[in-house]
Amino acid sequence: MLKEERHRAILNEVELHNRVLLTDLAEKLDVSIDTVRRDVKELDAENMLTKVHGGAVSLGFVNQSPVRSNVYALDKKVNIAKKALALLRNNSVILIDGGTTCLELARLLPTNIKLTCFTLSLPVAMELLAKPNVETIFIGGTLSRDSQIAVGSSTINALTQIKVDYSFIGTGYVDTEFGLTEFDWEVVQTKKAVINASKKTVLLCISEKLNSQHRFKTCDLNVISTMVTELEAWDKKLDAFKNMNIQLL
Amino acid sequence: MLKEERHRAILNEVELHNRVLLTDLAEKLDVSIDTVRRDVKELDAENMLTKVHGGAVSLGFVNQSPVRSNVYALDKKVNIAKKALALLRNNSVILIDGGTTCLELARLLPTNIKLTCFTLSLPVAMELLAKPNVETIFIGGTLSRDSQIAVGSSTINALTQIKVDYSFIGTGYVDTEFGLTEFDWEVVQTKKAVINASKKTVLLCISEKLNSQHRFKTCDLNVISTMVTELEAWDKKLDAFKNMNIQLL
DNA sequence: GAATATTTTGCCGTTATTTGCAGTATTTTT
DNA sequence: AAAAATACTGCAAATAACGGCAAAATATTC
Structure with a gap:
């Protein structure tokens, strides 16, 4: 032959x-x-x-990362994601939420440590599959068309079965008084379940979202362990968050 | 000479x-x-x-197609997917498996009828989200890097909770004697659960896969209701499948 | 048609490639 | 950390390619 x-x-x-x-x-x-x-x-x-x-x-x-389409304030989000990476340890069990900032985190996950990673987000899951060192578990459920994450009762139920070291979440709006708020009721319910499934919750949030509110409340700020923004620690915009027992990165 | x-x-x-x-x-x-x-x-x-x-x-x-298309035998797969569409009715509840043929089916789903669609496949889910008339539910679980579908016990467990009208599945190998076989044991377990969760199971399969086997068995051919290939009904290659009580498209 | 030039062919020795094997290193899994 | 599976390296045998050479076949010339 x-x-x-x-x-x-x-x-x-x-x-x-x-x-x-x-x-x-x-x-x-x-x-x-x-x-x-x-x-x-x-x-x-x-x-x-x-x-x-x-x-x-x-x-x-082969799993190649999909090309990144135009993302608003990408450099800030990359900045935030890089800061958040400092929290990871070898064999950490984490959960990554949907949204473009969290997607950047997934993209930037290091390849030199083993991670177990839960997610509700389709794009995040695609990214994670490209990482050979990450075991990825998708929390299923009804898919929300605009946020591209799983929501609904079965998702929430599945979340009650797990407890991760860190969950990295985004939010539509943050406010020192009203806490984290969203536009979508289903999404809020799911995020509540995510927070309950986490030992520590890390909020990834660009500074433009600070001091804004919407109609449905996810949680108060005091349930957030760490808030990561693109701002430097001494920035005046963060003053209002400093006396709330939240680690600021 | x-x-x-x-x-x-x-x-x-x-x-x-x-x-x-x-x-x-x-x-x-x-x-x-x-x-x-x-x-x-x-x-x-x-x-x-x-x-x-x-x-x-x-x-x-040698080097027959330096710039080969991303999907092998795409035209055949499109052909198969189009034939399979004939089975769909308004308000059908279906499940679409992973694999490139099933992905084509997802792409070609009509927009004029309401569908509820379960899937285990990340790429299929992404396609389905683009269809406004389809409610998409992702069956979660550990993601298999190779096949980009959810597998494992939680997936199998979730599948026991549903019963769909039709499931459209692919397979690695088909044989009249050995039935459907696969390369990956986890995938086989999951496909078994898919079949159990379906009133009728439709196999989408290009003719090259006919009469080939691998090591793990998904099911016998007699649990398949309909087999869709790109071949015409009278093709000789299908003869062996004709006396098995399977609808051939 | 014979002598000669040209091309083609087979043979031989040398060189290069391919292939399987065995031992060792590396990666993956348990 | 150990065990299993897979990858790599060097080696030797088999096979194939190449160049030169002479015999044979073919073409050319007179």
């Missing part, structure tokens, strides 16, 4: 089943493991497939 | 089988290996075929 024939056959198999084992290929093609390994290595070098430990996967199948 | 004759014969052979061994040619044409080697070298220089170690292959055999 010609090498080119084998290459063809391997590509076919990979495209058809998305993933193949070297051992299976070797048996199917009736050559040694070493030969298919070399073949796969070559095909990988030619960018015809992606070699993985023990086998190969098709190109379209 | 004239050189011209040999050249023609060699090209014929290559066109016919896409590949030839020099040793075979030498024997068939009753000349020495060196002669056919020289012949093939000339034909390669004339761009009539591609010379490779040990033989020759037809043009385009």
